[in-house]
Amino acid sequence: MAISRRAFGLGLLGLGVAGTGGYLALRDRPELQGLLGNRTELFGFIGGEKEAFLADPDVARVVDGYGLELDVRVAGSVEMVREPALLSQNPQFLWPSSSIMVDMARQNGIKIRRDDVVLNSPIVVYTWGPVVAGLIKTGLVTSTMEGIQQLDLKALLDAILEGADWSALGVDALYGRSRIVSTDPSRSNSGFMFAGLVLSLLSGDVPNATALTEFGDKAQAIFRNMGLKSSSSGKLFEQYLAGGLGAAPMIVGYENQLVEWILADPQRWARIQASTSAHPAVLYPRPTVFSAHPLITIDPAADRLLEALTTPKLQELAWTRHGFRGPLGTVTGSVESAVGGLLPAEISSVLPMPAADVMLSLVSKVSA
Structure with missing residues (x-):
């Protein structure tokens, strides 16, 4: 059956509208930013006890899916919220190991956007x-x-x-x-x-x-x-x-x-x-x-990292592979028998x- 030019044109228009609408819908989903090619490099300081967690390939894959490339440097929690030499590097986020550090950061004039506890130990x-x-x-x-x-x-x-x-x-x-x-x-x-x-x-x-x-x-x-x-x-x-x-x-x-x-x-x-x-x-x-581990976001782009870190997938990996409890101090999965009796x-x-x-x-x- 032949298709008229008018019907064909309307079909292409419909596909275009659907594609645009789909793109706009996906654009608003932070966990799909990597698929859309929207990549953002974030620089921040973290406590050394979280270095292996962020280096975990499965953790990195989830973060990559959010379109993020992390440039993290290890610093003491007290140092990262107080030391001018570190703060002058304009970090976009800080990930210390105590909620008190949030108050100390504010006292030192850090403009905090969000501060949510991600892990506990x-x-x-x-x-x-x-x-x-x-x-x-x-x-x-x-x-x-x-x-x-x-x-x-x-x-x-x-x-x-x-x-x-x-x-x-x-x-x-x-x-x-x-x-x-x-x-x-x-x-x-x-x-x-x-x-x-x-x-x-x-x-x-x-x-x-x-x-x-x-x-x-x-x-x-x-x-x-x-x-x-x-x-x-x-x-x-x-x-x-x-x-x-x-x-x-x-x-x-x-x-x-x-x-x-x-x-x-x-x-x-x-x-x-x-x-x-x-x-x-x-x-x-x-x-x-x-010891609560709050992620402090300074740059708006770092909010996407906070979304990634609080997903059920990363919360489970944090506990089952790295021994970090969830935001309320509770377990977020089953640990291997090798450590089950210790915890x-x-x-x-x-x-x-x-x-x-x-x-x-x-x-x-x-x-x-």
């Missing part, structure tokens, strides 16, 4: 099997019915302040005075969060300026006892694994760090578990603090952090 203590065994004997570590090891951090801090030797804590494999090491609280978030937790435990409440005056010297003594402190949570964790029991008996870190390390090579972890040498162990301070489904005993002004004064004191 509780502060934990990393140590070694012989240390755990000793602390169990002296009552500083107890096990839940699920086999999760919980640490009485207040009792440990009191012992450190009293100058107790490791042997007094039941750890005969170590010599000298007991200590726990965190990152530099003036540069890195895990040390920053630990400083707030220490002051809260010493004061017995969420500390204010009065509590800082009363208990600040004790908090300072805890940090002075650490000696040299790393500027990065990732570097400290690497030093812990490389140094072993003698060099790094107890450090402060994020829950996700050991999970991520195990999942990178489950067979390596199985060999370590089967060996007779000291193996890494994780203790959950009771109480602890949650509590919920963190039930959590303290709030002191206000930003108290934290800034605390950090100045413990870093002096």
Whole structure:
């Protein structure tokens, strides 16, 4: 059957309108920007503990689908919201490891568009099997019915302040005075969060300026006892694994760090578990603090990154491959059996952090 020129023209017009309408509809869907060729390069700073997550090929594919190419540089959470040398580089987004950093960013004049918590990870203590065994004997570590090891951090801090030797804590494999090491609280978030937790435990409440005056010297003594402190949570964790029991008996870190390390090579972890040498162990301070990871967008284009990071796909990858909990501190998938027994489904005993002004004064004191 022959088609008239008029009908043919109307058909082409209809296809054109449909194509235009389809394009306009797709243009408004951020997850399809990559398919349309709409590519945007974003520059920003991130905490080092999230570097492997963003380097994950499956994570990169989702971000690429949003038409984004990321130029990320690692910086301490405190540094990225305070240091003029970093802020003068005009980052389009910041991804620190504490919600307090949002307030600090505003205080430093950063023009924030959005700030949404994307990931969560509780502060934990990393140590070694012989240390755990000793602390169990002296009552500083107890096990839940699920086999999760919980640490009485207040009792440990009191012992450190009293100058107790490791042997007094039941750890005969170590010599000298007991200590726990965190990152530099003036540069890195895990040390920053630990400083707030220490002051809260010493004061017995969420500390204010009065509590800082009363208990600040004790908090300072805890940090002075650490000696040299790393500027990065990732570097400290690497030093812990490389140094072993003698060099790094107890450090402060994020829950996700050991999970991520195990999942990178489950067979390596199985060999370590089967060996007779000291193996890494994780203790959950009771109480602890949650380290929220808010994405701070400065440039409008960075809003698209926020959309990508909060998709169910990336939230699942964050937990199952990298050990990050979701925005509410909940699990977002099933982990492999290699780490399943290490992780509590919920963190039930959590303290709030002191206000930003108290934290800034605390950090100045413990870093002096």
